[in-house]
Every structure is written in C-alpha cells, then in structure tokens.
Amino acid sequence: MARRIVIAGNWKMNKTVSEAVELAKAVVAKASEAPANVDLIVSPTYVCLTEVAKVVAGTRVALGAQDMHWEESGAFTGKISAAMLVSAGVKYVILGHSEQRQYFGETDETVNKKTRQALKHNLIPIVCVGELLAEREAAKTNEVNERQLKGAYAGISAEDAAKTVIAYEPVWAIGTGKVATVEQAQEAQAFIRKVLTGLYGAAVAEIIPIQYGGSMKPDNAKGLLAQKDIDGGLIGGASLKAEDFIGIALGA
Numbered sequence: 001m002a003r004r005i006v007i008a009g010n011w012k013m014n015k016t017v018s019e020a021v022e023l024a025k026a027v028v029a030k031a032s033e034a035p036a037n038v039d040l041i042v043s044p045t046y047v048c049l050t051e052v053a054k055v056v057a058g059t060r061v062a063l064g065a066q067d068m069h070w071e072e073s074g075a076f077t078g079k080i081s082a083a084m085l086v087s088a089g090v091k092y093v094i095l096g097h098s099e100q101r102q103y104f105g106e107t108d109e110t111v112n113k114k115t116r117q118a119l120k121h122n123l124i125p126i127v128c129v130g131e132l133l134a135e136r137e138a139a140k141t142n143e144v145n146e147r148q149l150k151g152a153y154a155g156i157s158a159e160d161a162a163k164t165v166i167a168y169e170p171v172w173a174i175g176t177g178k179v180a181t182v183e184q185a186q187e188a189q190a191f192i193r194k195v196l197t198g199l200y201g202a203a204v205a206e207i208i209p210i211q212y213g214g215s216m217k218p219d220n221a222k223g224l225l226a227q228k229d230i231d232g233g234l235i236g237g238a239s240l241k242a243e244d245f246i247g248i249a250l251g252a
C-alpha cells in the first residue's frame with residue numbers, strides 16, 4: 001500500500017486569531033487543488049485552535065497543535081494537555097520540534113512522554129528528529145537521528161508506532177533558507193526507516209510517513225517529494241501563505 005503524503009504547516013508563533021482564521025480560510029479555499037493522496041494539516045498557536053477548528057471542520061484540512069504536556073492535568077502553569085487539544089478539534093500534534101529542544105528544554109525523554117500521552121488520547125504525533133550543523137559536520141547525522149528516534153519511541157508498541165508520523169528536520173535547514181539536497185534528505189530518511197525496521201519490522205516501517213522539514217518551498221518540493229523515503233513536509237515559513245503551502249502539496 002502506498003504511503004500517504006502528509007503536508008503539515010507549522011505556523012509557529014505567528015498570526016493573531018483573526019489572521020489565523022483568514023489564513024485557514026485561504027488554505028481551505030485552495031485545498032481542492034492538492035492531489036487526493038495528500039493529507040493537509042495546519043498548526044496554529046493554541047489560542048487560535050478553536051476558531052481555526054471551525055474553519056477546517058468538514059473540509060480535507062486537519063488541525064494540528066505545536067506541542068502539548070505529557071500529564072493529564074494539574075499544576076503546570078502555561079501548559080496544555082492532550083485532552084484539551086482533542087476537545088478543541090485537534091487531530092495531530094507536533095512533538096520534539098528543534099525549537100522546543102533548543103529553547104525550552106525538550107529532551108528525548110520528554111518527547112517520549114508526550115508521544116505516549118498523545119497516542120493515549122488518539123492524537124497523531126508528528127515526531128521531529130534532526131541533527132545540528134556541527135553534528136552533520138562531525139559525521140554524526142545517523143547517530144543523532146537514531147538516538148532521538150529510539151528515545152521518542154521507547155516503550156511504544158508497533159501498533160501505536162504505526163499511527164505516527166515522523167518529521168526529519170535537519171536543524172541547520174530550518175528557517176535558514178538552506179534546504180538539504182535531495183540526496184542528503186533521502187539518505188537520512190532511508191536511514192530513519194532502517195531504524196524503524198529494526199524497532200518494529202518492515203511492515204510497520206513501510207507505512208509510517210516520514211516528512212522532510214527545512215526551508216521547503218514550492219520550487220524545491222517536487223524534487224524532495226519524488227524521493228522514495230520522503231512522504232511529505234513539515235513546513236514553517238512557507239506555510240504562512242496559502243498559495244505557497246498548497247504549491248508545496250502540488251509537488252506531491
């Protein structure tokens with residue numbers, strides 16, 4: 001069975017509620033242009049979720065969140081739970097993004113706790129992994145991706161792993177305009193699938209979509225999406241314009 005292509009916009013800390021609604025409407029209006037095998041996701045900030053949920057309800061665009069906490073509820077000021085995301089209409093949640101790792105103390109262990117909790121609440125985790133520039137230059141790309149992947153999936157069953165999405169995001173390519181070459185991306189993603197095969201067997205590894213993320217744009221998407229192990233994109237900057245976001249999906 002061919003893997004689905006998952007094109008997800010990560011709006012990061014951009015857009016007020018009214019701006020987010022406007023952008024979501026523009027994405028919905030263009031969504032029919034995207035090929036039928038593509039799943040489209042928009043991920044606004046928490047405060048915009050419920051309003052954007054109304055815009056995407058009943059359309060082919062699904063709602064994602066940018067993070068969540070691993071506990072059910074309680075004294076965790078500033079945090080949001082899986083149940084709250086579900087109640088707001090969220091289907092996907094981005095976990096372990098490099099900005100969370102870099103600025104907010106995310107570790108492989110917290111990514112694992114969040115991934116388990118998301119699955120418990122039937123949210124689809126988009127698990128992000130990727131190496132820093134210094135790690136790539138030190139020929140540690142595979143080592144880093146394997147460590148992050150095994151950390152994120154520790155104790156997760158094959159049945160649950162099969163429900164997840166992975167985003168390979170070389171940190172040096174995020175928001176920098178420096179896109180990985182198709183060869184670099186394909187090589188890293190084939191390695192990620194090999195690690196998944198070791199963890200869960202070929203049948204499960206073959207159905208988990210692996211997105212590429214890092215300065216993806218309409219003009220470089222086609223080449224990336226043509227690669228055997230690149231099954232979509234996690235898109236930051238270019239997801240803030242509906243035309244560019246859908247333009248990337250057109251490359252699938």
Ligand code: PEP
Binds near residue numbers: 237
């Ligand atoms: C991201 O935030 O996940 C990302 C890939 O950003 P950009 O597309 O802007 O590089």
